[in-house]
Amino acid sequence: MTNQLVPVFNGAISNETILLCNARDLHEFLGVRRDFSTWIKNRIADYGFALGVDFLLVHQNGGIKKVRGGDRRSKDYHLTLDTAKELAMVERNDKGRQVRRYFIECEKQLRQKEMPTNPPAETEEKLTLSITRSELCSLCWVWAAAEYMRETMYATYPALEAIKSSLAPTFYSMGSEYQLTLEAGRKILERETRSLDPHPYAIEDANWRSVLPRLREGWPVL
Incomplete structure (x- = not known):
C-alpha cells in the first residue's frame, strides 16, 4: 500500500470490510511511555470507544505473545483507522501527526483501488427525484x-x-x-x-x- 509506519490490514465490522491496525503497533510507533494495557484501556474509557464499532478485541486463544516487558498471555485490539487517527492526535507529538497523515493516505489508496477504471458513462444510474x-x-x-x-x-x-x-x-x-x-x-x-x-x-x-x-x-x- 505505502511505506508502512504501522501495518494496516483488512477486517470487518458490522459486515463492512474496512482497514484496521493493531493497537500494539500504534503504541510502539508513538513511543508511549505507559505500558500498553494501561494506555489502551484508559484511552478507550476516556474517549468512549465502543467494541464492535471503533475496535475489535482479539484474544490469543491462551497463546503466548511477545510484548514489551516480557512474555504474557495477551489480547489484541484491532482499531479502525478513524480510532487510530484520534489516538494518534491525542499524543500531541510529531509522530502522532505523522502517523495520522499516513492513515489518511492508506484510506485514500484503498478508495482508489476500489474505484472502477474508466467506467462506461452509461453504467451510472440517473435517478429522478x-x-x-x-x-x-x-x-x-x-x-x-x-x-x-x-x-x-x-x-x-x-x-x-x-x-x-x-x-x-x-x-x-x-x-x-x-x-x-x-x-x-x-x-x-x-x-x-x-x-x-x-x-x-x-x-x-x-x-x-x-x-x-x-x-x-x-x-x-x-
Whole structure:
C-alpha cells in the first residue's frame, strides 16, 4: 500500500470490510511511555470507544505473545483507522501527526483501488427525484449549517489544543476531513440550483437569497 509506519490490514465490522491496525503497533510507533494495557484501556474509557464499532478485541486463544516487558498471555485490539487517527492526535507529538497523515493516505489508496477504471458513462444510474422547491432550499440550508459547524470546529481546534482538551483531536479531524465530503455535496446542490433565480424582493424567496450566494460562490450565509 505505502511505506508502512504501522501495518494496516483488512477486517470487518458490522459486515463492512474496512482497514484496521493493531493497537500494539500504534503504541510502539508513538513511543508511549505507559505500558500498553494501561494506555489502551484508559484511552478507550476516556474517549468512549465502543467494541464492535471503533475496535475489535482479539484474544490469543491462551497463546503466548511477545510484548514489551516480557512474555504474557495477551489480547489484541484491532482499531479502525478513524480510532487510530484520534489516538494518534491525542499524543500531541510529531509522530502522532505523522502517523495520522499516513492513515489518511492508506484510506485514500484503498478508495482508489476500489474505484472502477474508466467506467462506461452509461453504467451510472440517473435517478429522478421528486422534490419541491422548498425542500431543495431546506437541503441547501442543511449543507450550509454543516459547513458552518465544520468551519467552527476547525477554528476552535487551536484553543482546545492549547488547554489540552480531550475534544481537540475530534474537532481537528471533523474540521479537516469533512471538508471534501461537504464540498462534494455543495457541487451537487449548486448544479441542481443553477437555474434558480430568486426574486429580489419576494418574502417567500428570502431563504434562497441568503443561501445561494454561499452555495455558489462561498459567501458567508446571512
